[in-house]
Amino acid sequence: MIPTFGCGRASCGKPIVVGDRATTARCPSCGREQAVPEVRVVSLGRSAELPESARLDQLRQQLDDPWVTPPGVIEFAEVLTTEVARAHRAWVERLERVQQEPHDPEAAHELLHITSSVAAAARRVGGSDAGSLARRGYWEATTEALWASPLRAFGFSVMVNGSVATDAFDDARAWLDRMAPNSSDLLADSCYRLSSAGLANKQGDYERVVQLLGRAPGAVPVHASMRTAAAVNQAHALEHLGDLTGAVNVLVHESERRHSSLVAIARHVHDRPKLVQCPRSFPIAMERALLTMLHRVPSRSSERGLKMAFGSLFVFGIAFTRAWDGYGLQAGALAALGGAVVLGGVALVRHGRRYRLSVLRGCIPVRGRVLSRTHRSGDEYVFEVVVERPDMPDQPVTMTVTLPPRVAAADHAGRTFDALWNPVYPTLFHKMTINVTQADIDRGKRAAKA
Numbered sequence: 001m002i003p004t005f006g007c008g009r010a011s012c013g014k015p016i017v018v019g020d021r022a023t024t025a026r027c028p029s030c031g032r033e034q035a036v037p038e039v040r041v042v043s044l045g046r047s048a049e050l051p052e053s054a055r056l057d058q059l060r061q062q063l064d065d066p067w068v069t070p071p072g073v074i075e076f077a078e079v080l081t082t083e084v085a086r087a088h089r090a091w092v093e094r095l096e097r098v099q100q101e102p103h104d105p106e107a108a109h110e111l112l113h114i115t116s117s118v119a120a121a122a123r124r125v126g127g128s129d130a131g132s133l134a135r136r137g138y139w140e141a142t143t144e145a146l147w148a149s150p151l152r153a154f155g156f157s158v159m160v161n162g163s164v165a166t167d168a169f170d171d172a173r174a175w176l177d178r179m180a181p182n183s184s185d186l187l188a189d190s191c192y193r194l195s196s197a198g199l200a201n202k203q204g205d206y207e208r209v210v211q212l213l214g215r216a217p218g219a220v221p222v223h224a225s226m227r228t229a230a231a232v233n234q235a236h237a238l239e240h241l242g243d244l245t246g247a248v249n250v251l252v253h254e255s256e257r258r259h260s261s262l263v264a265i266a267r268h269v270h271d272r273p274k275l276v277q278c279p280r281s282f283p284i285a286m287e288r289a290l291l292t293m294l295h296r297v298p299s300r301s302s303e304r305g306l307k308m309a310f311g312s313l314f315v316f317g318i319a320f321t322r323a324w325d326g327y328g329l330q331a332g333a334l335a336a337l338g339g340a341v342v343l344g345g346v347a348l349v350r351h352g353r354r355y356r357l358s359v360l361r362g363c364i365p366v367r368g369r370v371l372s373r374t375h376r377s378g379d380e381y382v383f384e385v386v387v388e389r390p391d392m393p394d395q396p397v398t399m400t401v402t403l404p405p406r407v408a409a410a411d412h413a414g415r416t417f418d419a420l421w422n423p424v425y426p427t428l429f430h431k432m433t434i435n436v437t438q439a440d441i442d443r444g445k446r447a448a449k450a
Contacts, residue, residue, distance in 0.1 A: 059221040062186035067224045073114045078416035079121035087118040095145055102148035112151045115142040153179055153191035160195040164202045165274055172199050190223035197233045209237035217253040228264040232277055239281045247281035255289050260433035262289050263418045267365035290360040363420035370412045399427045410436045
């Protein structure tokens with residue numbers, strides 16, 4: 001039997017730890033007596049015996065399949081600490097629906113996505129030990145409910161990764177043994193591939209990681225939701241095999257793949273401090289990315305320095321004219337003044353560069369929620385947002401953002417975002433990606449016309 005599952009009472013949801021042979025258990029929080037979910041050993045997603053090259057070709061054909069949050073649970077794409085109780089009730093409803101209709105792909109998809117959000121929120125609320133236990137309860141219950149869906153592999157991979165993070169390698173291998181190593185489903189195959197790579201990395205078997213993921217970006221097909229994890233695992237192994245350049249190139253390639261990729265990489269490394277991933281290659285790749293973002297950080301020193309530098313050209317022009325007319329003393333004085341202005345401008349530009357670097361180097365990857373958006377003027381909008389920080393209260397922030405018309409047409413209220421954020425400069429967000437759907441864009445266009 002599974003050792004942990006979440007209480008099925010909609011108003012509770014606390015984790016229940018059970019024995020290997022228990023069939024019923026009482027919730028220690030609300031006292032409800034309930035049946036222990038049945039464990040189904042078989043994991044779906046196994047393919048017929050195919051040559052490996054043919055199987056990989058079959059997987060590559062699925063690379064462009066969409067992976068988005070279902071509309072039915074979009075409001076729970078990111079659960080704030082104040083919303084855990086309501087999100088738990090919604091999770092119980094989806095869990096019961098899947099238990100009644102195990103072969104419904106839409107129900108399975110909704111359950112998987114809401115589990116990811118509510119489990120993460122429960123972990124933040126509960127703290128280190130209790131939060132981890134609550135997260136595990138959600139995922140184990142969901143994984144067993146998804147017995148008829150290939151999505152079940154995602155739950156198994158979460159359990160493997162959780163065991164690896166705590167050095168429980170025997171548990172990790174036990175979960176891994178319930179997964180299909182030769183699946184014809186891209187998600188299931190990626191779950192097995194990445195779970196195996198994570199375990200191998202933690203145990204120092206870097207050649208095994210390269211065997212699973214290859215040495216170059218995109219060497220093997222990987223599901224869209226796991227490409228960041230694949231890049232980090234791949235780079236970590238290459239770094240420890242002595243190929244630091246290759247490791248950096250993998251991370252840089254992934255960071256440039258999408259606007260949100262850099263934040264995703266930083267989050268993957270930042271949220272797993274016990275794994276110590278890519279200790280040399282990640283800082284190098286991050287520094288390269290930050291240097292390309294300097295011009296986007298506002299700095300009055302740099303602006304004034306550039307104005308002074310350009311102004312000195314005017315002073316030098318006058319000095320040249322006076323020298324041409326025979327006023328050597330005046331020309332020399334003006335040239336000295338122009339040189340001083342240039343030096344002052346260069347100093348201000350350098351100060352601005354140092355300031356911008358300090359802002360970016362102090363950034364951490366964060367996730368949050370847009371509460372409201374107000375049009376200010378032209379293409380400027382004022383956003384009221386909430387930033388989520390692990391083990392700390394959610395922080396409300398007001399910021400001004402410039403949006404192109406295509407982006408401004410979307411309805412952003414209630415939607416989640418990912419960004420790099422420096423708590424010392426709380427109104428500045430970098431590489432911000434607001435997660436909207438096509439329905440949000442259509443709704444925003446209708447509102448704009450009205």
